Amino acid sequence: MKIHIHNLNKAFENRVRLGIMSILMVNDSMDFNTLKEMLELTDGNLASHVTALEKEGYLHIKKEFAGKKTLTTYSATKTGVKAFNEHLDALEKLLKDRNT
Amino acid sequence: MKIHIHNLNKAFENRVRLGIMSILMVNDSMDFNTLKEMLELTDGNLASHVTALEKEGYLHIKKEFAGKKTLTTYSATKTGVKAFNEHLDALEKLLKDRNT
DNA sequence: AAAAGTGCTTTGAATTTCAAAGTAAATGTG
């Protein structure tokens, strides 16, 4: 019996990216600092994972000004939501089917 | 609100190791070749992940002879079972709590 | 105006991943 680990999406294997997507699934958007605090990450670490997700087309980066300061907010794209749900399905199946 | 991604066990982040553990949770032991086929992996890839799990003390490697050929079988250690369950709990919590 | 803080981005060293090549013993073939 085969266990389909290859259905898991590599983009979501990393804990940070799992966390980011998880948050963006239920929050329409989230800014850099809040995300950083929620996930307890260093700046550089968050930035690189966010960029990785953007490159995959799974999240959208929006840069605007809040008063005089820059504000970067992120939101999951439609593609990202779909891919993440498929990943979770694969994960669930993997953990469920393992004994059949 | 904090999302505890750091409770996820790094040893189980990788899809291959997730698959191996998942299989060893419900099978007392599994041999190299069956595992390799179940997970659709190359030899080297399986070998390195198995070694990684052994280094963490999460699985036990047993080498014996089946007739004249060597047979390597793997089983999850008690520590491994515990760690894996804790990882799954953390995962579940992460995916569930993300909106509260 | 100098110093300190904010909000990110860049960099690069360390770690991880993975498949190709290697090894050693068993087995098949002429």
Added chain:
DNA sequence: CACATTTACTTTGAAATTCAAAGCACTTTT
């Protein structure tokens, strides 16, 4: 029996990934 091939892994190293420190362009405080 000589040999090529297969089996059951292990070793190797190039490529990809991860992550925090340092960098940068501002803004705010003193």
